[in-house]
Amino acid sequence: MLGAGGGRGVISFCGIELAHPVVNASGTFDAIAARRVFGDALLEEFPFAAFVTKTVTVEPRQGNPPPRLWELAGGMINSIGLPNKGLAGFLRHDLPELADLPVPLVVNVMGFTREEVARLVETFAELDAVAALELNVSCPNVKTGLVMGADPGETAALLDVVRPRTTKPLILKLTPNTAAPADVAAAAEAHGADAVSLINTLRGMALDPDVRFQPSARPWLGGGTGGVSGPAVRAIALVQVHEVRARVRLPIVGMGGVQRGRHAADLLAAGADLVAVGTESFRDPRAGERVSRELREHAAKTALSRPPAVRA
Amino acid sequence: MTAPFGRRRVPVTAAGAIGAHTIVTVVDEDGPRPEPGQFYMLAAAERWGGGEDERPFLPRAFSHMRVHADNRLDFVLHEVGPGTRRLAELESGDEVWLLGPLGHGFRPARSGRRPILVGGGVGIAPITALKDELGATALVLLGFRDAAHAAVAERVPGARLATDDGSAGHQGLVTDLLCAELGCDPRAEVFACGPHGMLEAVRVLCAELGVPAQLAMEAGMACGYGACFGCVVPTRDGYVRLCLEGPVLDAAEVLSCSAPAGVAA
Numbered sequence: 001m002l003g004a005g006g007g008r009g010v011i012s013f014c015g016i017e018l019a020h021p022v023v024n025a026s027g028t029f030d031a032i033a034a035r036r037v038f039g040d041a042l043l044e045e046f047p048f049a050a051f052v053t054k055t056v057t058v059e060p061r062q063g064n065p066p067p068r069l070w071e072l073a074g075g076m077i078n079s080i081g082l083p084n085k086g087l088a089g090f091l092r093h094d095l096p097e098l099a100d101l102p103v104p105l106v107v108n109v110m111g112f113t114r115e116e117v118a119r120l121v122e123t124f125a126e127l128d129a130v131a132a133l134e135l136n137v138s139c140p141n142v143k144t145g146l147v148m149g150a151d152p153g154e155t156a157a158l159l160d161v162v163r164p165r166t167t168k169p170l171i172l173k174l175t176p177n178t179a180a181p182a183d184v185a186a187a188a189e190a191h192g193a194d195a196v197s198l199i200n201t202l203r204g205m206a207l208d209p210d211v212r213f214q215p216s217a218r219p220w221l222g223g224g225t226g227g228v229s230g231p232a233v234r235a236i237a238l239v240q241v242h243e244v245r246a247r248v249r250l251p252i253v254g255m256g257g258v259q260r261g262r263h264a265a266d267l268l269a270a271g272a273d274l275v276a277v278g279t280e281s282f283r284d285p286r287a288g289e290r291v292s293r294e295l296r297e298h299a300a301k302t303a304l305s306r307p308p309a310v311r312a
Numbered sequence: 313m314t315a316p317f318g319r320r321r322v323p324v325t326a327a328g329a330i331g332a333h334t335i336v337t338v339v340d341e342d343g344p345r346p347e348p349g350q351f352y353m354l355a356a357a358e359r360w361g362g363g364e365d366e367r368p369f370l371p372r373a374f375s376h377m378r379v380h381a382d383n384r385l386d387f388v389l390h391e392v393g394p395g396t397r398r399l400a401e402l403e404s405g406d407e408v409w410l411l412g413p414l415g416h417g418f419r420p421a422r423s424g425r426r427p428i429l430v431g432g433g434v435g436i437a438p439i440t441a442l443k444d445e446l447g448a449t450a451l452v453l454l455g456f457r458d459a460a461h462a463a464v465a466e467r468v469p470g471a472r473l474a475t476d477d478g479s480a481g482h483q484g485l486v487t488d489l490l491c492a493e494l495g496c497d498p499r500a501e502v503f504a505c506g507p508h509g510m511l512e513a514v515r516v517l518c519a520e521l522g523v524p525a526q527l528a529m530e531a532g533m534a535c536g537y538g539a540c541f542g543c544v545v546p547t548r549d550g551y552v553r554l555c556l557e558g559p560v561l562d563a564a565e566v567l568s569c570s571a572p573a574g575v576a577a
Contacts, residue, residue, distance in 0.1 A: 027541075028539060028540070030539050030541075032538075033537065033538025033539065033556055034537055034539065036314075036538070036556065037314060037414060037537040037538060037556070038316070038317035038537070039314030041314070041316070042317055045317060054541075062550055062551055063541065063544065063551060066531065066543075066545070066551075067532055068532070068543075068544065069532045069533075069542035069543075071367060071368070071369050071370050073367060073369075074361070074369060075369060076369065076534060078534075078540065078542065080540075080541045080542065083541060083544075230369065231369075281535070282370060282534040282535035282539060282540050283355070283369075283370060283371055283535075284318075284319055284409075285317065285318060285319070285535070285537055285539070286317065286318045286319075
């Protein structure tokens with residue numbers, strides 16, 4: 001499932017060849033927008049070994065009303081609300097451009113029912129431009145009321161419907177907003193997922209400072225609550241990757257607060273096979289390339305292809 | 313025109329207060345010349361993320377106030393939170409991370425219309441850059457809280473002032489001055505940048521009088537290059553990312569300039 005990691009030479013992830021082990025976290029880098037802003041330099045010096053799209057849903061979504069961001073100690077809260085053009089819009093407008101990227105394409109999808117997820121997976125299963133699919137299961141199944149990735153039974157039932165629809169690798173994006181992510185990972189492994197990625201953002205909230213101590217006190221974010229990301233969640237990502245690794249043999253994409261090569265090295269030591277950079281790309285659009293380079297430098301210093309696994 | 317791919321670590325060559333504002337000058341040797349109304353993401357190279365409360369964490373968006381022939385860029389700051397406070401502490405010899413120039417700036421005035429430039433507070437920045445380009449023909453109207461905040465207007469000779477307390481120029485709102493000007497001759501095009509309330513007043517006034525306007529808007533922004541989807545504003549086409557489609561938008565496209573609740577400092 002994985003060749004030589006640690007950033008040297010070509011590595012293999014679910015049968016996909018990657019130049020190095022650093023990818024982007026879904027929803028933290030828009031390759032189409034970045035190409036408009038930075039031009040062809042983006043393609044010539046693409047910062048990630050694979051590109052993971054923002055979440056695609058069946059219907060178009062406008063996203064949440066602003067404000068959508070809140071800066072906090074060592075990170076931020078976002079309440080973006082998964083704006084996207086919907087499946088038809090994505091296929092018509094975005095996929096042709098994304099197919100031109102110099103790295104493998106992973107499409108992240110989310111549905112509000114198992115059938116919606118199945119429809120998305122089935123559609124992308126047919127397309128050569130798509131190397132793998134990532135399932136965003138951080139939303140409730142509107143039929144059961146259970147978050148698809150927060151309950152092992154719900155995750156198993158989803159995969160039973162979705163798995164037969166494609167031979168492409170299926171990466172399940174675990175949510176940290178559940179009592180035992182490792183139980184969900186074990187269900188994912190038993191029901192045919194090819195890999196898991198973690199962590200998604202942690203639910204959080206901020207209150208409007210302009211009306212603090214006033215009867216009109218209210219949440220700051222237009223969506224009410226949001227997801228916490230950045231260095232503030234790094235320790236949580238590390239322990240969850242460690243716990244999931246103890247339970248499953250699946251490849252793991254580890255993410256959460258990675259800013260430097262040493263943070264990526266820690267996630268690899270905890271059991272990740274790839275590392276994703278998310279919020280740090282907001283501060284530095286070349287963060288993925290920088291983290292990959294720093295990881296390579298660490299590896300060269302220690303003459304190890306990847307950090308040794310940490311003991312429990 | 314595209315921006316160089318990647319943030320650049322550039323030196324601060326001057327920093328100092330003018331009244332209630334601070335002007336920080338940096339040299340962007342490798343960057344392209346920005347257009348008035350474009351913006352940069354700025355962060356201090358040191359002590360950004362490690363200070364009290366671990367903020368500031370994200371870079372902050374600023375339109376340049378003036379671009380000099382030797383690629384020096386002036387930025388004007390008003391301390392309103394940890395980000396602007398840290399940037400206002402910068403001294404000559406310090407360094408900043410600079411990403412940009414980003415977004416779309418002001419477009420030329422429609423033919424046959426005289427440009428009227430309207431700025432409020434730190435909104436003076438892109439107004440100054442535009443005035444530098446348009447020269448003497450452009451009328452500039454600037455609004456501030458009081459004389460201490462209005463001191464920065466010395467950078468725009470010939471500008472007409474309004475202050476809330478009357479301590480400099482007209483006592484009242486800058487939109488009073490704009491209203492009077494458009495009353496004399498509505499064959500104008502308005503270029504505006506300022507607080508949400510001021511921009512909304514300009515938008516409504518221009519819509520009522522049928523005067524075209526270009527608004528340089530502001531929104532909380534994590535990245536500046538379309539990645540975070542945080543800076544959306546409501547337009548006739550739905551929410552658009554201000555960093556990509558703006559920050560200068562045609563007033564006719566904008567549904568509202570009012571802040572949804574406020575903008576993070």
